[in-house]
Each structure stands twice: as structure tokens, then as C-alpha cells.
Amino acid sequence: MASxxxxxxxxxxxxxxxxxKPLCYENSGFSLNVGSRVLVPLRNKSVKGTVVGCxxxxxxxxxxxxxSVLVExxxxxxxxxxxxxxxxxxxxxxxxxxTTLLPASLKKKIKKEEHYFVTRRAPIADLIEAASKxxxxxxxxxxxxxYLLMQEKGVxxxxxxxxxxxxxxPIESLVKKKWIDLKKLEVDRSLFTHEDFLLSPPKKLNxxxxxxxxxxxxxxxxxxxxxxxxxxxxxxxxxxxxxxAIQKARSLGLGVxxxxxxxxxxxxTIDRLLSRFSEQIAVLHHRLSDGERFDAYRGILSGKISIVxxxxxxxxxxxxxxxxxxxxxxxxxxxxxTEEMPCYNARDVAIVRAKYLKAVCVLGSATxxxxxxxxxxxxxxxISYLTQRAKQNPLPEVKIVDMRHEDDKKxxxxxxxxxxxxxxxxxxxxxEQTLLFLNRRGFFKCxxxxxxxxxxxxDQCDVCLTYHKGENILACHLCGFTQDPKDAFCKKCRSxxxxxxxxxxxxxxxxxxxxxxxxxxxxxxxxxxxxHKGSHDALYREFxxxxxxxxxxxxxxxxxxxxPLVTLVGILNADSMLHIPDFRSAENAFQLLSQVSGRxxxxxxxxxxxxxxxxxxxxxIQHASKEDYQNFFEExxxxxxxxxxxPFKKMCRIVLQAPESALLDRFGTxxxxxxxxxxxxxxxxxxxxxxxxxxxKGQYRGQILLKAQKFTSLKKMVLLIPKAEKIKILVDVDPLxxxx
Numbered sequence: 001m002a003s004x005x006x007x008x009x010x011x012x013x014x015x016x017x018x019x020x021k022p023l024c025y026e027n028s029g030f031s032l033n034v035g036s037r038v039l040v041p042l043r044n045k046s047v048k049g050t051v052v053g054c055x056x057x058x059x060x061x062x063x064x065x066x067x068s069v070l071v072e073x074x075x076x077x078x079x080x081x082x083x084x085x086x087x088x089x090x091x092x093x094x095x096x097x098x099t100t101l102l103p104a105s106l107k108k109k110i111k112k113e114e115h116y117f118v119t120r121r122a123p124i125a126d127l128i129e130a131a132s133k134x135x136x137x138x139x140x141x142x143x144x145x146x147y148l149l150m151q152e153k154g155v156x157x158x159x160x161x162x163x164x165x166x167x168x169x170p171i172e173s174l175v176k177k178k179w180i181d182l183k184k185l186e187v188d189r190s191l192f193t194h195e196d197f198l199l200s201p202p203k204k205l206n207x208x209x210x211x212x213x214x215x216x217x218x219x220x221x222x223x224x225x226x227x228x229x230x231x232x233x234x235x236x237x238x239x240x241x242x243x244x245a246i247q248k249a250r251s252l253g254l255g256v257x258x259x260x261x262x263x264x265x266x267x268x269t270i271d272r273l274l275s276r277f278s279e280q281i282a283v284l285h286h287r288l289s290d291g292e293r294f295d296a297y298r299g300i301l302s303g304k305i306s307i308v309x310x311x312x313x314x315x316x317x318x319x320x321x322x323x324x325x326x327x328x329x330x331x332x333x334x335x336x337x338t339e340e341m342p343c344y345n346a347r348d349v350a351i352v353r354a355k356y357l358k359a360v361c362v363l364g365s366a367t368x369x370x371x372x373x374x375x376x377x378x379x380x381x382x383i384s385y386l387t388q389r390a391k392q393n394p395l396p397e398v399k400i401v402d403m404r405h406e407d408d409k410k411x412x413x414x415x416x417x418x419x420x421x422x423x424x425x426x427x428x429x430x431x432e433q434t435l436l437f438l439n440r441r442g443f444f445k446c447x448x449x450x451x452x453x454x455x456x457x458x459d460q461c462d463v464c465l466t467y468h469k470g471e472n473i474l475a476c477h478l479c480g481f482t483q484d485p486k487d488a489f490c491k492k493c494r495s496x497x498x499x500x501x502x503x504x505x506x507x508x509x510x511x512x513x514x515x516x517x518x519x520x521x522x523x524x525x526x527x528x529x530x531x532h533k534g535s536h537d538a539l540y541r542e543f544x545x546x547x548x549x550x551x552x553x554x555x556x557x558x559x560x561x562x563x564p565l566v567t568l569v570g571i572l573n574a575d576s577m578l579h580i581p582d583f584r585s586a587e588n589a590f591q592l593l594s595q596v597s598g599r600x601x602x603x604x605x606x607x608x609x610x611x612x613x614x615x616x617x618x619x620x621i622q623h624a625s626k627e628d629y630q631n632f633f634e635e636x637x638x639x640x641x642x643x644x645x646x647p648f649k650k651m652c653r654i655v656l657q658a659p660e661s662a663l664l665d666r667f668g669t670x671x672x673x674x675x676x677x678x679x680x681x682x683x684x685x686x687x688x689x690x691x692x693x694x695x696x697k698g699q700y701r702g703q704i705l706l707k708a709q710k711f712t713s714l715k716k717m718v719l720l721i722p723k724a725e726k727i728k729i730l731v732d733v734d735p736l737x738x739x740x
Contacts, residue, residue: 006031006032006033006054007027007029007030007031007032008027008032008054008055008056009026009027009055009056009057010024010025010026010027010054010055010056010057010058010059010063011024011025011027011032011038011051011053011054011055011066012024012025012051012052012053012054012055012059013025013038013040013049013050013051013052013066014049014050014052014094014095014098015040015042015047015048015049015095016047016048016049016050016095016099017042017047019042019095020093020094020095022052022053023040023042023049024055024058024059024060024063025038025040025063025064025065025066026058026063026064026065026066027065027066028065028066030066030068030069031069032051032054032069033051033054034051034052034053034054034075034077034080035050035051035075035076035079035080035102036050036051036069036071037049037050037051037069037070037071037102038050038051038066038067038068038069038070039066039067039068039069039070040064040066040067041064041065041067046067048070050095050098050102052080052098075101075102075318076301076318076319076320078322078353078356078357079101079316079318081356082101082316082349082352082353082356083097083098083101085352086100086342086344086349087342089711089733090341090342090343090344090731090733091341091652091715091718091719091731091733092341092342092731096341096342097342100313100316100337100342100344101316102316103293103294103297103313103316114184114185115156115157115158115184115185116156116157116158116182116183116184116185117154117155117156117157117182117183117184117185118148118154118155118156118157118160118171118180118181118182119148119153119154119180119181119183120148120149120151120154120179120180120181121178121179121180121181122178122179122180124149126179127145127148127149127179128149130145130179131145131146131149140164140166140167140169140170141170141173141174143164143165143166144160144164144166144170144171144174144180145174145179147160147163147164148160148180156185157171157182199275199276199277199278200275200276202240202243202244202247202276203237203240203390205237205240205241205244206237206388206390208232208236208384208385208386208387208388209236209237209240209241209386209390211384212228212230212241212384212386213241213244213245215228215382215384216228216241216245216248216324216360216362217245217248219360220245220248220249220252220254220323220324220360221252223323223358224358224360225354225355225357225358225359225360226360226361226382227351227354227360227361227362227363227380227381227382228360228361228362228363228381228382228383228384229330229363229364229365229368229372229373229376229381229382229383229384230362230363230364230365230384230386231365231366231368231373231376231383231384231385231386232364232365232366232384232385232386232387233366233386233387233388233389233395233598233627234366234389234395234594234595234597234598234599234602234627235389235390235391235393235395235562235598235601235602236366236386236387236388236389236390237386237389237390238328238364238386239269239272239328239562240390241386242258242326242328242362242364243272243273243276245324245326245360245362246258246273246276246277246307246324246326247276247277249323249324250277250279250306250307252323253321254306254321254322254323254324254359255306255307255308255319255320255321255322255323255324256306256307256308256319256322256323256324256325256326257308257310257314257315257317257319257322257324257325257326257350258273258307258308258309258310258326258328259309259310259311259312259314259315259325259326259327259328259335259346259347259350260309260310260311260328260329261311261312261328261329261332261334261335261559262311262332262334262556262559267536267537267540267541268540268561268562269309269328270283270309273307273309277307279306279307280299280304280305280307281305281307281308281309282296282299282300282305282307282308282309282310282317283296283308283309283310284296284308284309284310284311284313284314284317285310285311285314297317297318300317300318300319300320301318301320303320303321306319306320306321311334312334312335312336312337312346313346314346315346315349315350315353322353322357322359323357323359323360324359324360324362325350325353325354325359325360325361325362326361326362326364327346327347327350327361327362327363327364328364328365329364329365329559329595330347330363330364330365330368330369330372331365331367331368331369331372331591332559333588333736333737335347336736338732338735338736340730341730341731343730343731343732343733343735345734345736347363347369347372348734363381366594366595366598366627366629367590367591367594367595367629368629369587370587370633370636370637370640370646370647371646371647373633374637374647375647389602391602391603391604393601393602393603393604393606394601394606395598395601395607395627396569396597396598396600396601396606396607396608396609397606397607397608397609398597398608398609398611398625398626399419399608399609399610399611400611400613400616400621400622400625401417401419401420401610401611401612401613401616402613402614402616403417403612403613403614404614406418406612415504415508415509415512415572416512416516416570416572416612417610417612419610420570420610420612421516423568423570423608423610424513424517424520424550424568424570425517427549427567427568428517428519428520428549430567431565432565432566432567432568432605433543433546433548433549433550433551433563433565433566433567433568434549434550434551434566434567434568434569434570435550435551435553435557435563435566435568435569435570435596435599435600436509436513436550436551436552436553436569436570436572437552437553437554437555437557437558437569437570437571437572437596438504438505438506438509438552438553438554438572438573439554439555439573439576439577439592440503440504440505440506440554440573440576441466441477441505441506441507441526441527441528441554442466442467442468442475442477442505442506442507442508442528443466443467443468443469443470443501443504443505443507443508443511444466444467444469444501444502444503444504444505444508445464445466445502445503445504445505446464446465446466446467446501446502446503447464447465447467447474447485447488447499447500447501447502448499448500448501448502449490449492449493449499449500450499450500451490451493452490452492452493454490454491454492454493456474456488456490456491456499458476458478458479458481459481460476460478460479460481460695460696460697460698461476461478461479461481461693461695461696461697461698462693462694462695462696463476463477463478463693463696465481465483465488466505467485467501468507468528469507469508469511470507470528472484472485473485474488477527478696478697479696479697479698504572504573506524506526506552506553506554507524507528509552509572510522510524510552513550513552517549517550520549520550521547521548521549521550522548522549522550522551522552523539523542523543523548523550523551523552524551524552524553525539525551525552525553525554525556525557526553526554526556527554530556536556539551540561543563544563546565551563551566555592555596557596557599558592558595558596558599559595559596561599562602563599563602563603564602564603564604565603565605566599566600566601566602566603566607567600567601567603567605567606567607567608568600568607568608568609568610569596569597569599569600569607569608569609569610570609570610570612571593571596571597571609571610571611571612571613572612573612573613574589574593574611574612574613574615574621575613575614575615577589577592578615578618578620578621580692580737580739581692581739582737582738582739583640583643583645583738584736584737584738585739586620586636587636589620589624590620590623590624590629590632593611593620593621593624593625594624594627594629597609597611597624597625597627598627609625611624611625619632619635620632623635644684644707645707646734649684649707649708649709650707650708650709650710650711650714650733650734651705651706651707651714651733651734651735651738652705652706652707652714652717652718652731652732652733652734652735653703653704653705653706653731653732653735653738654671654703654704654705654706654718654721654729654730654731654732655691655701655702655703655729655730655732656668656671656688656701656702656703656704656727656728656729656730657696657699657700657701657727657728657729657730658699658700658726658727658728659698659699659700659726660700660726661700663726663727664700664701664702664727665688665702667724667727668688668689668702668704669688671688671704671721672685672687672688672704674720674721675704675706675717675720678716678717678720679717680708680713680716680717681713682708682709682710682713683706683707683708683713683714683717684706684707684708685704685705685706686704686705686706686707687704688702688703688704689702689703689704690702690703691703691739691740692739692740693740699728703738705738706718714733718731
């Protein structure tokens with residue numbers, strides 16, 4: 001729980017600069033608490049910092065005074081404990097962890113949003129009489145009075161002006177006459193309205209759902225830490241179990257955190273929660289403005305908001321009396337931060353936070369992460385199986401199409417199989433919807449020289465430039481560099497006449513479909529069509545309300561979304577994720593293929609999946625087509641054990657970045673020798689090598705992998721790493737991928 005503000009005589013402040021120990025400052029009467037943000041003097045300038053301790057006496061003789069308070073609101077005590085754990089586990093300085101836990105809106109001064117609010121000042125009878133004395137029906141003062149008489153409490157000035165069509169002048173005149181009052185009110189920018197939702201009762205659970213819910217409720221009622229894996233096939237009703245668990249938690253006065261992996265999922269989740277709960281709900285994701293996030297944070301910290309939905313960083317929401325944490329699609333890679341330290345996984349942080357609070361953590365998935373399922377099998381977590389779809393409808397029938405035969409028939413590399421085109425046409429006739437999945441955006445994946453086979457790449461990044469036909473540009477999806485296709489030439493043979501485009505993307509699929517099915521209404525959901533705030537929401541609602549027949553998308557459409565009229569799913573290139581030299585590539589491919597297949601047949605009509613591949617014999621393809629997780633896991637886990645990969649050993653990835661390749665190679669080789677020289681007994685060292693993505697945003701990239709039975713052994717090795725000029729070092733504990 002967040003403590004009430006105090007006025008301590010002295011405080012310890014951890015500044016945002018590279019000073020790794022808290023500094024003591026005198027407090028000049030400010031209301032402060034652990035977690036408050038302050039400005040303090042340091043080396044003749046004011047710097048920002050976080051209060052990490054309150055003291056009754058100074059820790060040394062002469063101390064400077066705090067300049068000012070940025071934000072009085074503090075973190076909850078459990079979040080401070082969590083920050084200390086994250087610092088120790090993810091091998092990141094404590095102050096860096098603190099800046100991760102605090103939203104950007106608390107790191108600077110945010111103005112409160114205030115709007116003018118108009119209320120009646122005189123008694124109603126007097127206002128009626130005043131209005132009746134104004135004979136002209138078009139008189140602006142008369143219109144304002146009549147409008148206010150119809151309002152129960154009052155109205156915001158902006159709405160009053162819009163509804164009555166008057167200027168501000170008659171409002172000011174009525175204020176002077178003391179008929180009405182005009183006051184400034186603070187507005188909560190984080191509010192979601194319940195106006196469009198009728199509260200719906202809980203659905204009747206089947207036996208498996210009820211058993212799963214009972215296990216969660218037992219731990220909630222006992223105020224006991226517990227982690228439960230809800231392992232259910234796609235469409236098995238996991239969300240309904242979550243909602244009824246939330247209902248129970250709220251009846252016990254407990255706060256709730258509900259994490260979803262993609263911003264695209266929040267629209268659907270919000271709708272479900274607003275239609276079930278009448279109380280205020282906060283939504284946290286990276287597209288919120290600073291003001292919206294600030295208001296949400298204050299509302300959560302004050303206890304006004306007890307249900308929070310959000311993506312990865314929402315795990316740090318200061319929910320009061322937190323008793324239930326739900327991590328939906330727990331296997332999803334977007335829960336892992338990889339770009340900067342701490343490289344935390346929100347799922348694992350959720351489990352630790354629940355442990356500190358004696359709360360319940362529910363992990364939900366149709367394709368659990370191997371580590372999660374392994375822990376459940378070894379009784380570290382509880383596990384509940386949902387083996388049937390909630391509506392008793394069968395899993396979709398999957399037809400695997402060997403695209404090599406389609407290529408032979410069409411005498412070129414085919415985009416659609418005949419089977420898929422026929423089934424799309426059938427759905428259009430029936431008025432049912434189709435979802436097409438291709439995990440590649442743009443029109444063409446790359447431009448290649450037909451003479452020397454050289455691919456056109458970004459100068460700053462080791463990735464090919466993607467062609468976007470709508471904007472007629474070649475673009476790098478890493479650094480944002482763009483180029484006119486007319487200026488492109490092969491950097492090996494210097495020719496621009498031999499350059500040819502290859503590899504279809506979602507933009508090309510959209511155009512091809514519109515050419516084949518001219519009457520079809522087609523939507524596309526990828527990063528290019530969802531750049532702007534609210535664009536996910538608009539596309540989701542448009543398809544949900546059946547204003548489109550076909551939705552084409554990348555992996556953001558693969559998980560969690562529920563469209564009852566989607567009876568056909570087409571997977572256009574199932575092979576693209578199978579060739580990555582990473583120990584998790586088979587697991588990731590299985591998860592994605594199973595998840596996208598599960599979007600079909602979730603309503604009253606049976607579903608079908610057409611899985612197009614040029615590698616139909618691959619075991620991953622075969623298992624995914626049957627949604628056969630158990631056999632896939634048993635085969636794959638043997639390989640993990642054979643090569644000492646997680647979950648059998650802990651792993652740490654040391655990623656090195658430098659502006660020059662020679663500098664990077666020298667430091668990488670030096671670091672490998674340093675590790676070898678000081679090797680712990682149980683540590684395996686995979687020596688320095690270049691990353692699969694050798695260059696990004698002008699920085700060359702290399703890596704060293706460490707594996708060990710004990711985390712403490714890994715920690716000792718990482719602590720050996722010295723600082724190096726011009727070298728950026730990123731320590732990734734429990735990495736999700738070891739190639740890029």
C-alpha cells in the first residue's frame with residue numbers, strides 16, 4: 001500500500017544521473033514519501049531524482065536542501081521491493097530500474113487538465129421566471145437558461161456552447177447576474193465511458209472452466225500466493241474465467257491487474273470489462289499521452305481505480321491492495337523488454353510481484369511458453385486444462401497445401417492456392433468472414449540484383465529495404481530510412497537496371513485480393529495501418545461490426561481476437577519463421593501457427609484453416625495443424641535437455657554494440673578470454689560472435705551467451721564485465737531469442 005505523505009526532516013534521493021548511491025538532502029517542509037519525484041542540487045545544477053528513504057537525522061554534517069517537488073505521488077511499497085528484486089535479478093543498476101517503473105509522466109511536471117463547468121446558482125423557480133420574461137425565443141441567455149433547467153447537476157461549458165450554439169458572452173452575463181456559476185473543474189483524462197455498454201451477467205461455465213475458477217478462488221479467499229496456468233485450447237473460454245475471477249477479487253476488496261500482449265487486444269478486453277463491471281477502469285499502454293497516463297497513475301495510486309488493463313509496463317501500476325494478476329497469452333514475446341536494460345519479462349515480474357503481495361497470478365495460454373509448462377509439470381505452478389471450446393464447437397479443420405505444386409501449376413511462385421481462393425469465394429457468398437495471415441508488411445520484402453544476387457540493404461542496418469507501393473518508397477523497418485526506388489542500384493555491380501522486387505507483403509496481398517474479388521470489402525492491420533492513436537480500435541470495430549469481409553494482417557491479428565463470423569483462416573507463408581537459427585524458433589513457429597488457426601470457427605459456424613507451406617513434412621507444421629501441443633512439447637523438450645537450453649539451464653545473453661566493427665571484435669574477443677579465465681564450474685560459454693542482425697541504426701552488434709545451472713554463477717560472470725569506451729553493453733537475463 002502507498003503510505004500517506006509525510007514531512008520528514010531529511011530524505012535519501014537517488015538521482016537520475018550516474019551516481020549509484022542515494023544522497024542525503026534536507027527537506028524544507030515538503031510532503032514526501034518513498035517514490036516521490038524531486039529536484040535537488042548536484043554539482044551546481046538541479047537534477048531530478050527519486051526519494052528512496054526518509055530520515056530523522058542527516059547522514060553527514062552539511063547537506064543541501066531539496067529545490068522542489070515534481071510529483072508528490074509515490075510508488076507502493078511493494079513496487080519498491082520489486083525494483084530491488086529486478087535490479088538484482090536483471091543485473092541492472094537500481095536507479096535504472098526505478099526509471100523503468102515510473103511512467104514518463106512522473107519524470108516531468110504535468111499540468112492538470114481543467115475545464116469550465118456551468119451550474120445553476122439561483123433556485124429553479126427563479127430561473128424559470130427569468131427565462132419566461134425573455135420573450136425572444138432566439139435570445140442566447142434564454143437558450144442557456146432553458147438548457148440548464150434540463151440538466152440535473154450541471155454541464156461542461158464546451159458542451160453547453162456546442163448544444164445551444166451561443167458564444168461565451170451570454171454565459172458571462174448570466175454569471176454577473178448571479179443566475180449561474182462558472183467554475184474550473186479538474187478533468188480525468190484517463191476515464192473510459194460505460195455509456196455504450198449494458199451490464200451483462202456472468203456466463204454459465206462448463207465443468208472444466210468451473211474447476212479452474214474454483215482453484216483460483218480458493219487462493220484468493222485464503223489470501224495465499226499461487227500461480228495457476230490456465231492451459232486452454234483456442235476459444236475454450238479463458239476470458240470468462242478471468243472475468244469471474246476479477247468479480248470475486250473485487251467482492252473481496254482486492255485490486256486487479258490484467259495484462260495483454262498487444263495494444264490490439266486492449267480494445268476487445270476493454271469492451272468485455274466495461275460490459276461486465278460498472279466501476280472505473282484504467283487502461284495503460286504506450287500510445288497514451290503523458291496527461292492520460294499521469295491521471296491514470298494518480299487514480300490508481302489513490303485507490304479510485306482498482307481494475308487496470310494494459311500491456312507490458314502496466315505490471316508496474318501502483319494498484320492498491322492488489323490481489324489478482326492475470327497475464328493473458330503469457331507466452332507472447334512482447335512481454336519481454338529487449339531494447340534496453342532491465343531486460344525484464346512482465347510475466348515473470350508478475351509472478352514475483354504476486355509472491356510479495358500473497359496474491360494470485362493467473363497465466364493463460366493455448367500454447368504456453370516451455371518454461372511455464374515445464375514449471376507446471378514439476379508442480380511449481382498449478383495447472384488447469386480447458387480441452388474443449390466453450391460453445392462445444394469443434395476446433396477448425398486444417399488443410400495443409402503444398403505450395404510447390406501450386407508453383408508448378410501456375411509456372412511462378414504462387415501467392416494463393418486454388419483451394420484458398422475457392423474457400424474465400426465460398427465465404428463471400430455465405431456472408432461469412434475470412435482472416436488472412438502473413439507475417440510480413442509492405443508490398444515487397446526486398447529488392448534484389450538478378451545479376452549478382454545482392455540484396456539492397458539499409459546503410460545503417462543489416463536489413464533489406466522493404467518496398468511500400470502506397471507511398472512508393474523503399475523503407476528500413478529498423479531505423480526509418482527511406483529511399484526512392486528510382487535511385488536504387490546494386491552496390492556490387494553498380495547497376496540499377498538489374499534490380500527486381502521479391503517476397504510479397506500484406507500490402508501486396510491486399511491489392512491482389514481486391515483485384516480477384518472486386519466486390520469484397522478488405523481491411524489490412526499491420527504497423528503501417530495502425531500508426532496513429534485509435535487506429536487499432538477503429539479497424540477492430542469495423543471488422544467486428546461486419547463492415548468488411550476479409551481482414552489481412554501480421555502477427556497482431558494472431559492472438560486473442562474473437563470474431564464469431566470468421567469461419568476461414570488462411571496462413572499464406574508458414575515457412576518464414578522456420579529457418580531462424582535459434583533454439584526457440586520451433587516453439588515460436590508452433591505458437592504463432594496454432595494461435596492464428598484458432599481464430600477460425602469461434603462462433604456458431606464451423607471453421608476451416610488453409611495452411612500454405614513449401615515444407616509440409618516439417619513436424620512443427622504437422623503438430624500445429626492439429627493443435628497438438630503435448631506431443632510437440634515432448635519432442636522439443638528432449639532437444640532442449642540434450643543441448644542444455646532453458647528450462648534446464650539459466651541463460652544470459654551479453655549483447656555488445658559499437659560504431660566500428662574492429663573495436664567490437666577486439667572487445668568481444670577480450671571479454672570471451674576474461675570469462676574463460678574466470679569461468680565458474682557450472683558455466684558454459686558460447687564465445688563472442690556477430691549477431692544475426694550484425695548492424696542496427698549505425699551500430700555493429702555482437703554477442704556472448706552464458707549458460708549455468710545456478711543464477712549466482714551467471715551473476716559472478718556478468719559482474720566481471722568492465723566499462724569500455726564507445727561500447728554499449730546490454731545484459732539480457734532469460735533471453736527470448738539468441739540470434740537477432
